[in-house]
Amino acid sequence: MFHQQDHLKSQLQESHPASRQLFHCQECRKQYNTQLGYRRHLVAAHSAASGLPCPEGSPSLLEHLGSHIDRPPPSEGNSNTTVPVRERKYSCERCDRRFYTRKDVRRHAVVHTGRRDFLCPRCAQRFGRRDHLTRHLKKSHAQESGLMPPCTPSSTPVATPSPATQCPVKEEPSPVASDIGSKEPMETFSRDMYNSYPMANPVPGMGHPHGLMQGSLSSSMGVARHMPPQSSHHHHLQPPVAPQQQPYSNMARYQHGSTSYPRADVDSFLLDLQSAPPPHLSAVNSSTSTSASPQREVQGEGVGAGGEPHLLSRSPAISSTELSCTTNMDLGPLLGFLPFSLPPYSPHMGMGGLVMSYPPTTTTSPPSSSSGLSSQAPGPFTFFQPPQAHVPQGPGAHNHSQLPQAYSSPAMSTSSSLPHYYQAFQQ
DNA sequence: GTGTGCCACGACTAATTA
DNA sequence: TAATTAGTCGTGGCACAC
Structure with missing residues (x-):
């Protein structure tokens, strides 16, 4: 049998x-x-x-x-003489990993950069590789594929029609590749890449793929990556250890789950967010010191001074306004966590991720969505509101109960939780 | 040579069960 | 509550097309 x-x-x-x-x-x-x-x-x-x-x-x-x-046996332990021994001629300069082909090394660079250019148009989850997104869509959004076509070359990261934002970040000259080729330290761009790629903005109206969304997850990832799961929620904002200095074995561990945010991390993030200035203020602050972003500290340890502007400018999809948005890295993590189902493009969405993401009304908008996102019908991004809406206000703001249920940690944490949202979103 | 996508595996996490 | 189960993601190898 x-x-x-x-x-x-x-x-x-x-x-x-x-x-x-x-x-x-x-x-x-x-x-x-x-x-x-x-x-x-x-x-x-x-x-x-x-x-x-x-x-x-x-x-x-x-x-x-x-x-x-039929994998090539380990270079050291191959006893199978019938299989020609292949040599891993290409090594990663940031770790001891060796690969059979150069392109594998390039692809491997994502491990060090943390770059995630491919955004799921349905749950905003980000991936470092296109095939990951494809797989994710097939596995996690297969049922919704009827509503939205699965990831196809034309619908990848940003499956939206917007010409300026849809591009799968790939279109941007990848610093990864270039840096690898040039053998330059990737930290130089690693902290910038989050801002640089146009990505991600699955929702054109959402404004730019803005730094809000972009760096966001990445920064969060960078943070979470360096935290022990148990205590991560206590320290997720503290300066992390330089990842590049970790042995590869550890690196992989840190990398792992970068998109799967532990519940505690999400909770803690929300807490911190709440205790922090309102997003828009925080954005302003961050604009004055981009290095303040946790992610920057994570990845930017060796960051070179320059580059940000020109990196950003390399992306035709990023306007000057968007550039300013890219300074809002601090807010990114929140948005990145949001399990929103990106709505189809709509001109009503206006422009500017900031405007969209942090509408002034959010401070007063009732957490009606607490009973389910389904109630938030009209606004394309209504589900963005709750987090910000509860941000600071008073001592009680730290209480998670103040957050709409949909935004409570559980659902926000991982992709595995997303399906729960989808049910609400689809309604 | 490069980009892309598929596949397999390991690890992590959430959900379920005893 | 601990153990088990199952889903997902990160990563690397590789085949294919260009």
């Missing part, structure tokens, strides 16, 4: 929205949305399957699967 093999391959077709949960265990009738889950189940519950003969000749399923992996 070597059905696993079939599933492992055939069930990979996740492109079809309706194909979710297609991983069926024929032994226990369980279903899994992901191949990984299914495989784990096989190992955990039906480990005997590993002894199943492989139709292709491999003695066991696992071994057979391994044969399909």
Whole structure:
């Protein structure tokens, strides 16, 4: 009963929205949305399957699967003489990792830069690679794909029609690549890249991909990245340790979950936000000292002085106004956390992410959304309001209960929580 | 040679269950 | 409440097209 093999391959077709949960265990009738889950189940519950003969000749399923992996064995421990030993000729200068191809090194650079150019048009989650976004859309938004086409080359990061903002950041000359090629320290741009790429603005009307959104997650990530999960919510604003100085093994750990914000982090962030000046004020302040952004401290340790302006200017999608917005990095994290479902482009959205993100009315807007985002019908970004709306006001502001439920940490934390929102959003 | 996308794996986290 | 289960994401290898 070597059905696993079939599933492992055939069930990979996740492109079809309706194909979710297609991983069926024929032994226990369980279903899994992901191949990984299914495989784990096989190992955990039906480990005997590993002894199943492989139709292709491999003695066991696992071994057979391994044969399909066909990865070059580790350079040091390869006992398989039949496979030509490949040399990892290309190394990362920021860590000891070595790769088979140069482009792999370039792609690897994202690990160090933290750059996430690809924004999910549905949940604002960001990814460092396009294929990650594609995968995310397929897995997390497959059901909504009927409403919004899955990530296609034309709908990637910013699937919106706006010409100025839709571009997947890629269009911008990637400092990553250039820096790698030039062997320059990536810190030089790493802190800028968050502002530089046009990205992200899935919602053109939202204003620019503005720094608000951009740096936002990135900065948050940079912060969270350096914090132990347990105490992160206590220190997420404190200057982090320079990531570049971490051994790669640690680096990977830090990097991990950069988009998956621990609940505590979100909570703490909101708390800090609340105790901080109103966003717009904070933005002003930050504009005077961009280095104050936690993320900058994280990534900008070795930051070179120059570059920001010209990096920014490299993006045709960023106007001078937007440039000013890029100074609002401090606000970014909040927006980045917001699990909003980006609405379709609408001219009503006006311009300027700041305006959109922090409408004056937010201070008075009732947290009607607390009962569910579904109630926030009209405004495209009504769901942006709550966080800011509760920002400072008084001692009680720290109380999470003041935040609309939808903005409470749980839902904001990770993509895994997003589906809960979608249900509300879709209503 | 490069860009892109698919795949697999490990790790983390949330949800579920005992 | 601890253990288990399941979903998601980050990362690297690689095939393919240009």
